[in-house]
Amino acid sequence: MLGAARAKWVTVGAATVLAAAAVLAVFSEAPAGLDPRGCSLDRSLNPPSFPEHAFGFDLQGCDLLVLTMAGTRNSLLVGLLATIFALAVAIPVGTTSGFTGGWVDGLVGRLVDLVTALPIILIGIVILSALDERGVLLVAIVMAVAAWPIYTRVIRAATSRESEQAHVDAARALGASRPRLLVRHVLPGSLGSVIAVIPPTIAFTIGAEALLSFLGAGLQLPDVSWGSLLAEAQRYIRQAPHLMLPGLFLLIVTGAFVVVGESVRVRVPD
Amino acid sequence: MTLASFARRRVLQALVTLLALTLVVHAGISLIGGDPVRALFGFVPPSPAELAELRARYGLDQPYPAQYLAYLTQLLRGNLGVTISLTPQPVTSVVAATLPTTAFLIGIGLVLQVTTAYGVAVVTMLRRNKLVSALTWWLAVAATAAPVIFTAWALRSYFTLGYGGRDWFPYRYDGTAGAYVLPLIALVAMLAGPVILLFRSELLDTLRSTFTKFAVASGHSDLRIVGVHAAKASAGPVIAYLGASLGYLMTGVVIVEAIYDIPGVGNLILDSVARRDRAVVVGGVLVISVLAILGGMTADIVAATLDPRLRLEGDGPPH
Numbered sequence: 001m002l003g004a005a006r007a008k009w010v011t012v013g014a015a016t017v018l019a020a021a022a023v024l025a026v027f028s029e030a031p032a033g034l035d036p037r038g039c040s041l042d043r044s045l046n047p048p049s050f051p052e053h054a055f056g057f058d059l060q061g062c063d064l065l066v067l068t069m070a071g072t073r074n075s076l077l078v079g080l081l082a083t084i085f086a087l088a089v090a091i092p093v094g095t096t097s098g099f100t101g102g103w104v105d106g107l108v109g110r111l112v113d114l115v116t117a118l119p120i121i122l123i124g125i126v127i128l129s130a131l132d133e134r135g136v137l138l139v140a141i142v143m144a145v146a147a148w149p150i151y152t153r154v155i156r157a158a159t160s161r162e163s164e165q166a167h168v169d170a171a172r173a174l175g176a177s178r179p180r181l182l183v184r185h186v187l188p189g190s191l192g193s194v195i196a197v198i199p200p201t202i203a204f205t206i207g208a209e210a211l212l213s214f215l216g217a218g219l220q221l222p223d224v225s226w227g228s229l230l231a232e233a234q235r236y237i238r239q240a241p242h243l244m245l246p247g248l249f250l251l252i253v254t255g256a257f258v259v260v261g262e263s264v265r266v267r268v269p270d
Numbered sequence: 271m272t273l274a275s276f277a278r279r280r281v282l283q284a285l286v287t288l289l290a291l292t293l294v295v296h297a298g299i300s301l302i303g304g305d306p307v308r309a310l311f312g313f314v315p316p317s318p319a320e321l322a323e324l325r326a327r328y329g330l331d332q333p334y335p336a337q338y339l340a341y342l343t344q345l346l347r348g349n350l351g352v353t354i355s356l357t358p359q360p361v362t363s364v365v366a367a368t369l370p371t372t373a374f375l376i377g378i379g380l381v382l383q384v385t386t387a388y389g390v391a392v393v394t395m396l397r398r399n400k401l402v403s404a405l406t407w408w409l410a411v412a413a414t415a416a417p418v419i420f421t422a423w424a425l426r427s428y429f430t431l432g433y434g435g436r437d438w439f440p441y442r443y444d445g446t447a448g449a450y451v452l453p454l455i456a457l458v459a460m461l462a463g464p465v466i467l468l469f470r471s472e473l474l475d476t477l478r479s480t481f482t483k484f485a486v487a488s489g490h491s492d493l494r495i496v497g498v499h500a501a502k503a504s505a506g507p508v509i510a511y512l513g514a515s516l517g518y519l520m521t522g523v524v525i526v527e528a529i530y531d532i533p534g535v536g537n538l539i540l541d542s543v544a545r546r547d548r549a550v551v552v553g554g555v556l557v558i559s560v561l562a563i564l565g566g567m568t569a570d571i572v573a574a575t576l577d578p579r580l581r582l583e584g585d586g587p588p589h
Contacts, residue, residue, distance in 0.1 A: 113566070114287040118559050119520040122539070123291075126551055127298040129543050153514075200414065200464075207417030214419045215528060215540070230419070237427055244427070247420050255415040262411065262467065 014259035021253050025073040039063075048242050056242040058232065067224055068246040074225040075250070077136050078209040079202040082143035086201075087194075089144070090151035095190070097152075098159025099182055108156065112149040120146035121208055129217035139218055143205045154197050158190035165189070199261035203254040210250055226250040277567075284563045288556060292345065295555050296338055299548045306330070306354045306546040328354055341549070350556075351549035353542075361553040365535060369557065372534035375450075375523045376561065379457040383519075384512070386458055387465035388501065395473050395496045406466065413463030418522055422456035422529045443532045453526040460522050461515075468511055472504035479503075506573050513569025516562040524558070 039062035048056035055064035097108035124142035128134055162168065163186055171185045210227030212218030214234070219225045226246045233243030307324045308316075316324075325331045329340055344351055350361035394406045429452060430441040443449045476482065477500055485495045524536030531537070535554045542550035 110283055113514075114283060114563075116514045116517060118287070118291065119517045119524070119555070119562060121518075121521040122524050122536075122558065123295060123298075123555060125524075126295060126539065126543050126555065130299055130546070203415055207415075207419070210417050211419040211525060214423075215525075227419070230423070234423070241427070244424065247424070250420060251416055254417065255412060258411050258415040265471075 010259055011263040014256035014263075017252060017256040018260065021072055021076060021249075021256075024069050025076045047240070048245075055245045056240070058229075058243065059236055064229070064243070064245060067229060068226065068249050071224045071226045071229055071246065072249065072253075074136055074219060074223055075206050075209060075227070075253075078140045078143060078225070079205045081136065081140035082147055082205045083198060083202055085141060085144035086147040086151055087198075089148045090155055090194075091191075093148075094152040094155030095159050095182065095187065098156040098161075098190070099163055099186060101160065105156070105160075108152065112152050112156075115145075115149045116153075121211070125212060125215060125217045128212060129215070134218065134220055136219065136223065139209055139212060142212075143208055146208070147201050147205060150197060150201055151194055154194050155190060158193040159186055162186045162189040196261055196265040199257040199264065203257035203261070206250070206254055206257075280567055280570075284560075284567075287563070288559060291559055292342065292552055292556065293338065295552050296341060296548060297334070299543065299546060299551050300334060300337065306548065309545050310354070310356055341552070350553040353550055354545070354547045361549045364550060365538065365553050365557055368533055368535045368538045371532060372523060372527070372536060372558075373561075375453065375457065375526065375532070375534065376519065378450075378454060379461065379519060379523065380512075380565075382454060382458045383461040383465060386462040387469050387508075390462075390466050391469035391473055392493075392497045392501065394470060395477065395500070396492055406470075410463045410466040410470075413459045414467065415463075416459065418456060418460035418525055419529070421459050422453070422526055425452045425456055426529060443530060449530070449532070453530045453532060456529075457522050457526050461519060464515075465508060465511065469504065469508050472507055473500055476500045476504045509569050509573040513566045513573070516565045516569075517559075520558045520562050 039057075039060045041060065043057045044059055046057040055068060058064050058067065093108055097105045120142075124146065128138065128142060131138070168181060168185045171181055176185070206226075209218055209225060210230060213225055213227030214231045216231065218231075219228050226249055229246040230244070230250075233240075233246070237243055307321060307328065307330060310316075310324070322331070329337055332340070341351060350365065352358040352360055353364055390406050390410070394403055426441075429436055429438045439452050440446065440449045473496065477496070481503070482495060482500060485499050490499070523534070524539065526532070527534045527536035528540055535558060539551055539554040539558075542548075542554065
């Protein structure tokens with residue numbers, strides 16, 4: 001078990017990392033002198049020099065640290081959009097299914113089982129790599145298709161458990177209408193359990209975006225993400241091992257999401 | 271519900287999904303850009319007559335719905351079609367040639383995932399001091415968080431010659447056992463993390479319950495209590511997770527194949543996507559999905575065997 005003290009500072013640390021990443025994502029291109037397009041070919045693949053160019057330069061002679069910071073926006077955006085899309089499907093479907101029960105519930109349950117059994121990301125790679133134009137939105141939609149069954153399953157189980165609680169029975173006995181029962185008495189309790197699932201799923205999404213870009217089925221230039229930077233690094237890693245440094249951002253941010261998720265899971269009873 | 275009717279329902283569901291899957295993948299790869307016949311020729315363009323003849327041979331001159339129906343009728347007869355190439359081959363034999371390698375990766379990956387998660391979780395419970403507990407927790411979090419793409423590629427960069435690392439393992443797949451070491455490490459790192467975290471928290475719950483006190487009072491050893499009794503009682507959710515995450519395992523295998531140039535079904539699919547060879551793509555995705563679905567069914571049965579509470583209604587006393 002986590003020691004209570006460690007859980008606390010680890011969680012605070014992870015939350016700080018995420019906050020910093022969010023700030024980067026919003027403001028990455030604002031400060032003067034940090035232009036990701038300020039490149040010069042005579043610095044192509046130059047190794048890191050501290051402190052001003054800590055990540056060195058890429059093939060085009062662009063500062064890799066600035067590029068990585070610029071990539072934060074797209075990487076986080078894919079994670080965020082995919083989560084919003086997936087929840088937009090999962091909350092109504094999962095809630096209806098868990099609250100109504102019966103054949104609707106059976107149908108949804110089976111659908112969720114089937115979709116989770118499929119290699120969605122692989123199918124996504126197949127379809128995305130056949131497309132000529134791929135943007136953040138399209139990649140996020142593929143991620144949402146992969147993520148909605150995870151959320152739906154959790155919400156469905158929580159709703160069905162919550163619906164059997166005594167306070168819901170009491171409200172029903174008092175003559176509350178079904179929509180009122182659902183919104184006022186069931187949802188507040190059931191939505192809590194989905195919160196613990198969100199952070200690790202975002203981490204998974206960000207990693208999957210990196211994967212798609214790495215295999216050439218994700219974002220394309222001029223869109224930069226951590227995955228697309230790693231994909232470029234792949235070709236020149238021998239001459240320039242520092243090209244792997246964007247992976248650090250990827251690791252730290254996905255790690256922070258998983259840590260936050262674990263902390264929430266310990267606190268929210270499921 | 272009897273086991274037979276349960277199985278019948280699951281098989282029916284699986285068939286419907288696979289049908290939908292063929293439509294999505296086939297249409298996806300066919301309708302969106304790229305001409306598989308033109309892709310056969312390099313910089314020397316073929317004559318229009320040649321192109322027309324090849325298109326007709328593969329039925330590509332038909333409207334799309336007719337093409338899909340033709341594919342489907344062949345599929346229902348168990349025929350996956352032929353590859354689009356200058357020397358066409360049956361897709362079945364192309365996929366079958368790559369399947370053993372992929373099946374090996376899936377099988378060993380799954381076994382290593384389960385044994386690693388079981389071993390780590392049980393050891394953490396037995397030695398509940400702070401250091402071991404903290405270490406395994408961090409390891410599991412790191413493994414869960416690290417995208418497979420990063421682990422696989424980093425391992426390949428540092429432990430093979432190809433990217434200028436140490437010459438410990440072959441850079442290119444050469445069929446030796448050594449060529450499987452790094453891919454399997456990457457695969458297990460990707461898969462075991464979440465299972466360790468889940469198994470740990472389930473074991474903790476179980477060890478707090480009354481039956482553990484009873485087992486302790488009966489004089490069983492700690493190892494037996496944690497490793498057998500508690501593990502069995504905690505296995506249900508873990509196996510459910512394993513069954514549900516098989517699609518994830520399959521994707522992981524494809525990625526690892528792609529990064530390490532292993533000639534399996536995954537690489538076959540990715541190469542065929544590039545050539546727009548739709549019959550091979552759909553065939554490969556179908557085979558992978560069938561494996562995932564069969565694995566999911568097996569997981570259900572194993573979970574029910576280990577935990578009587580999960581058995582189908584009508585099989586036990588009401589509760």
